[in-house]
Amino acid sequence: MSKILKNIHSDLAFTNNLINWGKSFGRKNLPWNPSYGKKIDPYKVWLSEIMLQQTQFRTGVKYFERFIKHFPNVKNLAESEIETVLSFWSGLGYYARAKNMHKAAKIICSGGKVNFPKSASDWKKLPGIGFSTAAAISAFTVNEKQPIMDANVIRIVARQHKLIERIGSAKLQKKIFIICSKHLPKSNSDMPIYTQSIMDLGALICRPKEPLCDLCPVSECCLSFLEGKVGNYPVKKKKVFKNIKRVSWIIPHTQDSIALVQSKDSKLWENFWIPIEIQENNLIPKKACFLKRFKLPISNFIFDISVWGILCKRKNFEGGVRWFKNSNLNEKPIPSSVKKAISFL
DNA sequence: CTCCCGTCAC
DNA sequence: GTGACGGGAG
Structure with missing residues (x-):
């Protein structure tokens, strides 16, 4: 044949x-x-x-x-x-x-x-x-x-x-x-x-x-x-080195609410609500309380995130934040990793 | 760590 | 034609 x-x-x-x-x-x-x-x-x-x-x-x-x-x-x-x-x-x-x-x-x-x-x-x-x-x-x-x-x-x-x-x-x-x-x-x-x-x-x-x-x-x-x-098989792509980005997330919160900002400048999570982000070498506010550090692998880099909480008596935090009731966070566009960070509060 | 796949910039 | 980019689950 x-x-x-x-x-x-x-x-x-x-x-x-x-x-x-x-x-x-x-x-x-x-x-x-x-x-x-x-x-x-x-x-x-x-x-x-x-x-x-x-x-x-x-x-x-x-x-x-x-x-x-x-x-x-x-x-x-x-x-x-x-x-x-x-x-x-x-x-x-x-x-x-x-x-x-x-x-x-x-x-x-x-x-x-x-x-x-x-x-x-x-x-x-x-x-x-x-x-x-x-x-x-x-x-x-x-x-x-x-x-x-x-x-x-x-x-x-x-x-x-x-x-x-x-x-x-x-x-x-x-x-x-x-x-x-x-x-x-x-x-x-x-x-x-x-x-x-x-x-x-x-x-x-x-x-x-x-x-x-x-x-x-x-x-x-x-x-x-x-x-x-x-x-x-199939023959895989060459591996690429993943950069690590160190950041701190600052989350002001009251008993029943948290404050987030809308991601606008970054393609990552654009239009989503995320914590105030502070670069490694910037100052952490004095009132902030360290909660947890975790790694978050994104496709081509790794986030190394430290989460800090600031307990507020009233919802009056500066910096263009919006306050959200904990009970209706599910109705907002919020990435999973941010929900994870919130769970540390 | 690996897997998924479409878009865009070069 | 190639490679960076993007998020979560296993």
Whole structure:
């Protein structure tokens, strides 16, 4: 048998085995899937794709439910204040996702009526939607045949084909695109189950660490598995040194309230409410009381934060702070790490 | 420590 | 084409 013919057969086997596995063992009853007989909602699919980027499924689902309850449709989202939107994203991180969704919702609703994109290339024009997300949304909503190439797929395909190019390189991207294009199911109507299955395979079986190759439906066409070298793929990016930033957080507080400032000058936590920040070598106010020091790894640097409290009799602290009742902090955009710092008070 | 992925600046 | 950036969870 020629090599090409063999490859076609293994591509076919890959897709069929994957879809059959997905039908039996993939995730079911996802909250963004339509109930029986209902049409799929592009807004929910879109939100789920954005929320589940960089976020574990279990965590994401809880936020998804809460978000949908408050913003049941795209018009609702478009007409809401950004601060409200951010407060429902608070704790998920990567807050640019929420800001971009809000912007995109306004675009979708501009012109007086709701106008969702009908193709991957149109989805991609919206802020916050890249190649992979656009393909996934259009696969689910209009059965468009586009290869999704999220981190799950990159991991699966790099292992299957022993790709040695580093994650993020243009070469790897190109190779995976070609391979994935061959994996696409014949029928457009199989795009949703195919897309869901490959994502589930990456999340449940072909995991970053400790992949469950014994349970994998496509291990027989996985070159790295056959050689016992699954751990070598995909080839990771070079590590970069993380700078450490020493800061002090000063939190004036009364019995029932705390004082925060709105982050404006920094891209990090922009528009979120955070403590007064003092650089390492500046003076800590005399009245401040040291509470705790903790490290907070951000993507490319490490925060080394000392938390100081100032107990106030009245809510009259200088410096543009706003006072918040402890009881309604949940309604405000506040990063998790700030909530953690507050818990030391 | 590692993992997630889209955007933007160069 | 490459790399910095961003946050939380495991």
